[in-house]
Amino acid sequence: MQPVQHNLPQFVVLIGASAGGLEALGRILPVLPAHYPAAVVVMLHQAAGSQSLLPEIFAHRVALPVKEADDKEHLQAGTIYFAPPSYHLLLEKDVSFSLSKDPPVHFCRPAIDILFDSAADALGPLAVGVLLSGANEDGAAGLAHIAREGGVTLVQRPSDAQIDTMPASALALFTPDHLLSAADIGKQLAICNIGECRGTR
Amino acid sequence: MYPASDFDLEMRLLIEAIYGKYNYDFRNYSGASVKRRIEHALLQMECRTVSALQEQIIHQPDRFGVLLQYLTIPVSEMFRDPAYFLAIREKVVPLLHTYPSIKLWIAGCSTGEEVYSMAILLKEEGLLERTIIYATDINPRSLQKAEDGIFPLDTIQLFTSNYQKAGGKGEFADYYTAAYGSALFDKNLRRNITFADHSLATDSVFSEMHFISCRNVLIYFNRELQDRAFGLFSSSLVHRGFLGLGSKETVQFSSHAASFEAFDRQERIFRKT
Numbered sequence: 001m002q003p004v005q006h007n008l009p010q011f012v013v014l015i016g017a018s019a020g021g022l023e024a025l026g027r028i029l030p031v032l033p034a035h036y037p038a039a040v041v042v043m044l045h046q047a048a049g050s051q052s053l054l055p056e057i058f059a060h061r062v063a064l065p066v067k068e069a070d071d072k073e074h075l076q077a078g079t080i081y082f083a084p085p086s087y088h089l090l091l092e093k094d095v096s097f098s099l100s101k102d103p104p105v106h107f108c109r110p111a112i113d114i115l116f117d118s119a120a121d122a123l124g125p126l127a128v129g130v131l132l133s134g135a136n137e138d139g140a141a142g143l144a145h146i147a148r149e150g151g152v153t154l155v156q157r158p159s160d161a162q163i164d165t166m167p168a169s170a171l172a173l174f175t176p177d178h179l180l181s182a183a184d185i186g187k188q189l190a191i192c193n194i195g196e197c198r199g200t201r
Numbered sequence: 202m203y204p205a206s207d208f209d210l211e212m213r214l215l216i217e218a219i220y221g222k223y224n225y226d227f228r229n230y231s232g233a234s235v236k237r238r239i240e241h242a243l244l245q246m247e248c249r250t251v252s253a254l255q256e257q258i259i260h261q262p263d264r265f266g267v268l269l270q271y272l273t274i275p276v277s278e279m280f281r282d283p284a285y286f287l288a289i290r291e292k293v294v295p296l297l298h299t300y301p302s303i304k305l306w307i308a309g310c311s312t313g314e315e316v317y318s319m320a321i322l323l324k325e326e327g328l329l330e331r332t333i334i335y336a337t338d339i340n341p342r343s344l345q346k347a348e349d350g351i352f353p354l355d356t357i358q359l360f361t362s363n364y365q366k367a368g369g370k371g372e373f374a375d376y377y378t379a380a381y382g383s384a385l386f387d388k389n390l391r392r393n394i395t396f397a398d399h400s401l402a403t404d405s406v407f408s409e410m411h412f413i414s415c416r417n418v419l420i421y422f423n424r425e426l427q428d429r430a431f432g433l434f435s436s437s438l439v440h441r442g443f444l445g446l447g448s449k450e451t452v453q454f455s456s457h458a459a460s461f462e463a464f465d466r467q468e469r470i471f472r473k474t
Contacts, residue, residue, distance in 0.1 A: 090233035
């Protein structure tokens with residue numbers, strides 16, 4: 001049924017961030033090693049526009065290839081995908097992306113909750129959800145969903161976040177596997193094995 | 202692949218039931234979006250499970266009419282992505298002028314925002330009189346709204362700003378009459394518009410087109426259904442006809458890629474080769 005895929009990711013890291021998240025991403029993404037066995041999906045709330053500047057910003061600061069996520073694209077290991085502005089981004093069961101123009105959630109499109117919910121459904125224990133600095137509660141419920149489906153969850157420690165509303169919203173809902181500074185989230189993710197990345201609570 | 206949940210199983214059965222009973226084919230829609238919409242419908246329609254919803258859908262046809270509204274959420278605005286309309290105005294219109302009569306198809310027109318945008322653009326370019334616009338959708342309620350041409354007044358500010366960015370040549374306010382919190386669009390705009398029920402999943406080619414605009418519809422389809430739609434578009438278009446897509450859609454990865462070339466890559470306008 002599935003198309004033949006080379007370089008199928010061993011697991012998928014999903015990072016949601018909003019205000020203050022760019023700085024945190026700058027401490028996380030450069031830490032990920034070349035030949036990373038997972039695919040990395042980054043969703044940062046940003047002003048509506050047709051093109052995301054993030055792939056350009058990070059291209060020369062990270063060891064992995066970066067690109068904007070395309071509709072129906074199959075995720076590859078060792079690639080960092082950025083969510084395009086003004087569309088929701090969802091993960092399908094065959095580990096491909098879908099875009100949607102459905103109405104905003106929490107006034108956000110893209111909404112991190114939609115990405116995380118779809119990833120929890122599609123990947124179960126192979127989803128690694130990360131929630132960083134932000135000024136609203138988008139992503140908190142989705143991250144809890146990832147946890148319920150057996151995925152790994154990491155939240156930026158509120159004191160380490162430029163704006164702590166987003167991480168605090170997640171902590172109000174559930175206890176993540178890891179509560180860390182952005183630098184330590186980078187180190188934790190750089191562990192290339194999902195079992196070790198999960199660690200102990 | 203992560204194993205299917207009970208919800209996934211029920212969802213598949215519901216979609217089969219809808220196809221079997223009403224001939225609406227959602228089987229090749231992107232699963233993740235359909236799932237969200239069904240979850241939303243469950244809450245709104247007060248069903249505890251998808252199976253409970255399925256029972257209603259099979260035995261109470263009026264409930265399908267309700268569910269269809271949740272499965273085909275209309276989200277649009279007039280002159281959405283103004284640069285797309287500007288590109289049509291500046292680059293496509295001069296070529297359309299070479300045809301004695303023009304047929305334009307807006308596939309998946311929802312509640313008609315893009316249809317009126319296109320009619321206004323063609324009127325300002327002196328082409329409306331010799332153009333037939335086919336506006337199609339699978340949702341009869343959306344089509345009726347499109348035909349009525351009435352939009353909430355609070356959307357007009359955004360539409361006006363889009364119109365100006367899209368190279369509008371007149372006063373946007375000249376195209377509608379405001380009353381009771383609504384804007385009623387000029388009936389003359391829709392003299393040459395045919396609104397019709399048409400499904401890209403189950404229906405076939407119905408006329409020869411010079412321009413097809415189908416934006417942010419294909420993202421809701423899987424690759425197989427996208428391919429079917431591109432096949433319809435390719436068969437419908439005249440030689441050198443135009444295909445306009447949404448800002449993140451492309452014909453590039455479809456099996457019909459060779460039938461098209463990029464005409465304006467940035468604005469996702471393709472041309473049949």
